[in-house]
Amino acid sequence: MVPTSAQAPLLKVHQLKKYFQQQSSLLGKTRNWLKAVDGVSFSIQAGETLGLVGESGCGKTTVGRTVIGLYQPTAGWVAYKGVNLARAKPAERLEYRRQMQMIFQDPYASLNPRMTVGDIIMEPMVIHHPEMGKKERMERVNELLNMVGLNPEHANRYPHEFSGGQRQRIGIARALAVEPEFIVCDEPVSAVDVSIQAQIINMLERLQEELNLTYLIIAHDLAMVKHISDRVAVMYLGKLVELVDSEELYLNPLHPYTKALLSAVPIADPDVERQRKRILLEGDLPSPVNPPPGCYFHTRCNQVLPICREQEPELRELETGHFVACHNV
Amino acid sequence: MVGHLLEVKNLEVEFTTYAGVVKAVRGVSFEVDPGEVVALVGESGCGKSVTAQSIMQLIPSPPGKITGGEIIFDGENLLEKNEHQMQKIRGNKIGMIFQDPMTYLNPVLSIATQVTENLRLHKGMSKKEAMERAVELFHLVGIPDPEIRLKQYPHQFSGGMRQRVMIAMALACEPKLIIADEPTTALDVTVQAQILELLKELKDRFQTAVILITHDLGVVAGQADRILVMYAGQIVERGTLDEVLKTPQHPYTWGLLKSVPRLDADKSRKLTPIWGQPPDLLQEFSYCPFMPRCDYAMAICAEEMPPFFNGGRARCWLNHPQAPKVEFKKEVS
Numbered sequence: 001m002v003p004t005s006a007q008a009p010l011l012k013v014h015q016l017k018k019y020f021q022q023q024s025s026l027l028g029k030t031r032n033w034l035k036a037v038d039g040v041s042f043s044i045q046a047g048e049t050l051g052l053v054g055e056s057g058c059g060k061t062t063v064g065r066t067v068i069g070l071y072q073p074t075a076g077w078v079a080y081k082g083v084n085l086a087r088a089k090p091a092e093r094l095e096y097r098r099q100m101q102m103i104f105q106d107p108y109a110s111l112n113p114r115m116t117v118g119d120i121i122m123e124p125m126v127i128h129h130p131e132m133g134k135k136e137r138m139e140r141v142n143e144l145l146n147m148v149g150l151n152p153e154h155a156n157r158y159p160h161e162f163s164g165g166q167r168q169r170i171g172i173a174r175a176l177a178v179e180p181e182f183i184v185c186d187e188p189v190s191a192v193d194v195s196i197q198a199q200i201i202n203m204l205e206r207l208q209e210e211l212n213l214t215y216l217i218i219a220h221d222l223a224m225v226k227h228i229s230d231r232v233a234v235m236y237l238g239k240l241v242e243l244v245d246s247e248e249l250y251l252n253p254l255h256p257y258t259k260a261l262l263s264a265v266p267i268a269d270p271d272v273e274r275q276r277k278r279i280l281l282e283g284d285l286p287s288p289v290n291p292p293p294g295c296y297f298h299t300r301c302n303q304v305l306p307i308c309r310e311q312e313p314e315l316r317e318l319e320t321g322h323f324v325a326c327h328n329v
Numbered sequence: 330m331v332g333h334l335l336e337v338k339n340l341e342v343e344f345t346t347y348a349g350v351v352k353a354v355r356g357v358s359f360e361v362d363p364g365e366v367v368a369l370v371g372e373s374g375c376g377k378s379v380t381a382q383s384i385m386q387l388i389p390s391p392p393g394k395i396t397g398g399e400i401i402f403d404g405e406n407l408l409e410k411n412e413h414q415m416q417k418i419r420g421n422k423i424g425m426i427f428q429d430p431m432t433y434l435n436p437v438l439s440i441a442t443q444v445t446e447n448l449r450l451h452k453g454m455s456k457k458e459a460m461e462r463a464v465e466l467f468h469l470v471g472i473p474d475p476e477i478r479l480k481q482y483p484h485q486f487s488g489g490m491r492q493r494v495m496i497a498m499a500l501a502c503e504p505k506l507i508i509a510d511e512p513t514t515a516l517d518v519t520v521q522a523q524i525l526e527l528l529k530e531l532k533d534r535f536q537t538a539v540i541l542i543t544h545d546l547g548v549v550a551g552q553a554d555r556i557l558v559m560y561a562g563q564i565v566e567r568g569t570l571d572e573v574l575k576t577p578q579h580p581y582t583w584g585l586l587k588s589v590p591r592l593d594a595d596k597s598r599k600l601t602p603i604w605g606q607p608p609d610l611l612q613e614f615s616y617c618p619f620m621p622r623c624d625y626a627m628a629i630c631a632e633e634m635p636p637f638f639n640g641g642r643a644r645c646w647l648n649h650p651q652a653p654k655v656e657f658k659k660e661v662s
């Protein structure tokens with residue numbers, strides 16, 4: 001049930017699972033598994049932007065971190081350019097690691113406060129391009145700082161001297177340092193002020209065009225994801241519930257969770273807000289340690305069928321390119 | 330001026346820091362009428378939270394200090410009250426809902442102790458009466474199994490449920506005014522929708538006035554009656570919900586609307602960012618503080634602070650009768 005396309009995808013994720021062990025007793029005797037990601041499949045074409053949305057705890061960040069290799073998958077695989085990353089030879093894996101970079105959510109925690117901005121941006125080059133000389137690297141740092149709209153003089157300063165938006169730019173420059181082809185952006189603007197968010201989003205779009213990048217954008221802000229993505233995948237409790245073209249997602253959502261999510265996003269227009277009908281979800285998110293049987297969403301769904309309580313729905317392609325995991329559509 | 334529930338006049342708040350004196354609030358004036366929802370909108374550091382904390386006199390002092398102005402609540406100037414008198418107002422006549430319920434709730438006290446504290450203190454209820462009222466309040470804010478939940482501790486509640494507890498606490502003494510400081514910012518959208526719906530319902534039912542502090546114009550659009558837009562410690566635009574969101578008169582408000590992605594917008598709609606960054610509040614402004622970021626800045630903007638034009642809608646020289654006419658067309662789908 002992997003979305004397919006004529007062209008071979010740049011990245012393919014197949015039945016990816018990532019469980020985290022949890023100690024439940026003081027002596028560590030009984031162990032539970034937190035199923036952060038529970039069988040997620042998707043693929044991304046070169047030059048495409050795939051948005052991954054969901055609420056906190058749905059496993060979207062874990063997907064991103066597993067894709068990039070920060071976590072080892074519990075089951076399933078991630079293939080980049082047709083090569084399973086877990087089985088790749090070390091030299092090959094290092095090369096793919098260069099091509100796949102990440103932009104982190106928190107621009108305060110993801111920059112080392114004791115390193116200068118220049119050293120931070122240079123670090124990936126030290127690992128992936130040991131042959132480069134110091135002067136060459138400095139030139140590249142200047143080039144990168146210009147690219148993200150910062151001043152080359154900033155290379156000698158420390159992260160604390162910068163605002164949140166500027167720090168996010170530094171994080172982007174670092175990700176671009178070794179000329180990647182694929183970038184995972186984990187909540188790239190959520191820690192940034194509203195008036196600065198558009199600066200960062202527009203820059204990500206410009207860089208994609210200029211450098212022919214492929215993005216996996218992970219975010220909870222549906223409006224932002226819809227704006228920047230070609231296709232959007234919606235996650236709930238470790239599983240994909242819907243995957244579709246971003247325009248279509250808004251016009252024709254099929255999964256009841258997607259519908260509720262869309263109806264909950266406020267729109268800054270009083271006329272629109274007055275006319276909107278909210279679908280309010282009942283209750284809270286179930287625990288990913290002990291998910292409900294059958295469809296994970298059935299405890300909060302307003303269109304439950306008896307089958308939903310027993311059988312887990314598969315992600316099916318209902319219309320071309322529109323994948324939904326629901327018994328009721 | 331009879332009828333206003335709250336009147337803030339020329340409020341000025343300063344913080345003394347190592348770098349110098351930060352003027353966080355610079356002459357803010359506004360009114361809140363009974364039963365009305367007034368939204369205070371702006372980015373971090375614009376002074377919206379400090380304004381709200383000043384009303385409750387919760388500014389940490391030192392370093393903070395209210396250096397000027399008046400806050401008239403129900404006919405009394407709150408700034409003339411001492412700590413003891415303020416304690417009778419906080420949580421009693423004015424309720425407060427904070428952004429992060431986990432840091433507001435005490436982790437080592439049971440929920441029951443915390444919810445009933447207000448009632449016992451302000452209303453002189455006995456333990457039993459207060460518990461009965463707490464159960465009633467939990468029903469009101471939609472917390473199932475109140476008797477069991479009241480015996481639990483904050484960590485046993487989810488984010489949305491904790492926010493409901495806070496709302497229950499804020500409502501406990503039937504206040505005339507609730508200050509909600511980013512009440513849903515820490516919550517997921519579906520939970521945010523639940524909480525906003527609840528707030529609206531309760532406001533209508535009890536005719537409580539609400540000061541809603543948020544950076545999210547979407548939240549404002551669904552909740553507020555009037556909007557105050559703050560920038561660099563000042564109110565730069567004010568008006569009714571429709572006035573401010575549909576016909577903004579300050580380039581900053583307009584900029585905010587254009588820079589936010591909208592769910593219902595066409596994909597072809599480009600975001601127009603506001604360039605640069607908010608100004609350093611250590612400095613004094615003899616000119617318009619938004620001028621360095623403004624696309625429409627004129628010579629006068631760098632020389633003189635604009636007053637409110639057009640019956641007090643916006644603080645911008647563009648609204649001067651002699652200024653060139655600029656149409657703020659909202660470029661939305």
